[in-house]
Amino acid sequence: MLLQRWHRRLEERGKLPPGPRWWPVVGNIFQLCWAPPHVLFSKLARVHGPIMTLWLGSMSTVVIQSNEVAREMFKNHDMVLAGRKIYESMKGDYGHEGSLITSQYGPRWRMLKRLCTTEFFVTSRLDAMRGVRGRCIDRMVQFIEDASANGTKSIDLGRFFSLMDFNLIGNLMLSKDLFDPQSEKGANFFHHAGKVMELVGKPNIADFIPMFRWLDPQGIRRKTQFHVERAFEAAGEFIRERMESMEKGDCEGRRKDFLDVLLEFRGDGVKETRTFSSKTINAIVLEMFIAGTDTTTSTLEWAMAELLHNPRALKIVQAELRSNLSYGKKLEEEDTENLPYLKAVIKETLRLHPALPFLVPHMAMDSCQMLGYHIPKEKQILVNVWAIGRDPKTWEDPLVFKPERFLQPNTVDFKGHHFEFIPFGSGRRMCPAVPLASRVLPMALGSVLYYFDWILADGIKAEDMDMSERMGIALRKSVPLKAIPIPYKLVSMDCCI
Numbered sequence: 001m002l003l004q005r006w007h008r009r010l011e012e013r014g015k016l017p018p019g020p021r022w023w024p025v026v027g028n029i030f031q032l033c034w035a036p037p038h039v040l041f042s043k044l045a046r047v048h049g050p051i052m053t054l055w056l057g058s059m060s061t062v063v064i065q066s067n068e069v070a071r072e073m074f075k076n077h078d079m080v081l082a083g084r085k086i087y088e089s090m091k092g093d094y095g096h097e098g099s100l101i102t103s104q105y106g107p108r109w110r111m112l113k114r115l116c117t118t119e120f121f122v123t124s125r126l127d128a129m130r131g132v133r134g135r136c137i138d139r140m141v142q143f144i145e146d147a148s149a150n151g152t153k154s155i156d157l158g159r160f161f162s163l164m165d166f167n168l169i170g171n172l173m174l175s176k177d178l179f180d181p182q183s184e185k186g187a188n189f190f191h192h193a194g195k196v197m198e199l200v201g202k203p204n205i206a207d208f209i210p211m212f213r214w215l216d217p218q219g220i221r222r223k224t225q226f227h228v229e230r231a232f233e234a235a236g237e238f239i240r241e242r243m244e245s246m247e248k249g250d251c252e253g254r255r256k257d258f259l260d261v262l263l264e265f266r267g268d269g270v271k272e273t274r275t276f277s278s279k280t281i282n283a284i285v286l287e288m289f290i291a292g293t294d295t296t297t298s299t300l301e302w303a304m305a306e307l308l309h310n311p312r313a314l315k316i317v318q319a320e321l322r323s324n325l326s327y328g329k330k331l332e333e334e335d336t337e338n339l340p341y342l343k344a345v346i347k348e349t350l351r352l353h354p355a356l357p358f359l360v361p362h363m364a365m366d367s368c369q370m371l372g373y374h375i376p377k378e379k380q381i382l383v384n385v386w387a388i389g390r391d392p393k394t395w396e397d398p399l400v401f402k403p404e405r406f407l408q409p410n411t412v413d414f415k416g417h418h419f420e421f422i423p424f425g426s427g428r429r430m431c432p433a434v435p436l437a438s439r440v441l442p443m444a445l446g447s448v449l450y451y452f453d454w455i456l457a458d459g460i461k462a463e464d465m466d467m468s469e470r471m472g473i474a475l476r477k478s479v480p481l482k483a484i485p486i487p488y489k490l491v492s493m494d495c496c497i
């Protein structure tokens with residue numbers, strides 16, 4: 001019996017997708033240390049093909065790196081490959097089964113996903129919250145203006161985008177300005193949520209070598225648990241405050257936010273979820289911050305970096321903005337509908353710098369056959385959308401930042417149907433917040449380009465910019481983008497003198 005099982009496993013291994021030779025226990029880890037994984041995997045694909053097996057320690061992983069294989073995965077095996085690989089850092093007592101990102105595909109995930117698509121990111125609610133988004137972006141513009149008026153030489157653009165994103169999600173979820181200087185709780189939540197993001201993005205040896213699990217050698221599980229608990233405490237306070245004001249009837253006539261939706265939820269027929277426990281609500285609140293801030297920030301920072309690196313594109317996008325709006329008019333969300341070059345800049349940024357280069361790791365819920373290969377149950381599946389976006393077979397001049405490629409009629413979009421461009425994923429597990437991101441990204445980028453001109457800090461020339469990447473929870477610029485803002489009106493007045 002044992003022998004039979006052993007034989008069957010060997011047979012199955014024979015049909016695994018090809019890959020480099022690996023060592024017991026450590027697998028391919030030592031071959032993968034000298035460059036970021038998305039870059040290395042795409043190089044290995046040239047030898048082993050677009051579907052490849054790698055051993056990250058004893059964690060066996062299938063890496064998908066072409067649009068054809070991605071199409072096969074999402075069109076024909078979407079359901080069976082819609083599980084989630086749960087890493088050690090996520091395994092604390094946080095009620096992770098209550099969060100959408102980490103829950104396994106099944107009735108509970110379906111219920112949470114429905115809540116997102118029909119309540120959080122539905123057009124009617126997003127329309128109703130247009131003013132909130134506008135206010136958060138206006139505040140960022142104001143902060144930048146203040147910084148430039150105070151004689152600040154240059155600003156770290158990523159920091160300003162990150163504060164705006166965090167404040168925006170705080171307002172959408174909790175109707176709270178988490179950056180209100182009076183709000184100690186807000187600052188507390190920001191600090192601990194930020195730490196959780198930092199820790200979850202770190203490679204953890206305990207994920208790769210099971211004998212280290214109990215040891216937690218880098219302390220990642222312990223530290224994550226600590227910061228999640230503190231973030232939950234802060235979120236718990238917000239929830240308590242809201243419940244108290246609901247009881248007092250203070251919420252009458254107030255715009256409904258995501259927290260109201262969660263508190264009013266009375267089940268959708270799925271067993272055990274008549275109302276959400278406070279742990280589940282905490283988990284959902286925290287996950288929206290984790291999923292929504294670094295992804296949006298990294299996209300905006302890369303977009304500005306690419307524009308400053310490509311002054312011709314910067315000139316075109318600013319000319320489009322300033323010629324479409326009459327002088328002195330405030331930029332509104334609806335204006336961005338008529339700014340095709342601005343939208344093309346965002347798509348081109350997402351092609352070259354997808355915030356999550358491997359999506360969020362999937363897991364096979366059962367074994368299956370894909371393109372003649374055996375994919376065993378519980379195998380981790382990584383889709384290298386970074387490599388797919390730079391594939392020379394699909395994209396002309398793949399490494400050149402050329403927003404014009406997205407200007408032709410009927411060009412590809414990021415809704416998950418064009419497998420050569422899937423920065424938000426595709427299929428069941430696709431990002432549910434695409435409708436929100438499609439509004440925030442052009443409005444935030446458009447605002448910093450419309451209201452300011454930009455010069456690189458420290459006299460750096462466009463061609464000398466460091467465009468290298470750093471892996472965290474999202475793919476960030478390894479050297480933060482520093483630039484000097486010059487308010488647009490000031491420049492125009494100077495011109496008139």
Ligand code: HEM
Nearest residue numbers: 100101291292295296355356359360424425429431433437
């Ligand atoms: C530029 C912005 C964003 C990008 C590029 C992005 C990208 C992604 C990607 C690639 C995934 C994983 C898809 C997969 O595993 O197949 C994902 C999942 C998710 N995203 Fe986003 N995202 C963005 C913004 C947001 C925002 C603003 C929120 C919420 C406020 C959000 C909430 C989520 C959630 C909850 C999931 C998990 C879905 C699931 O597991 O079923 N995302 N996102």
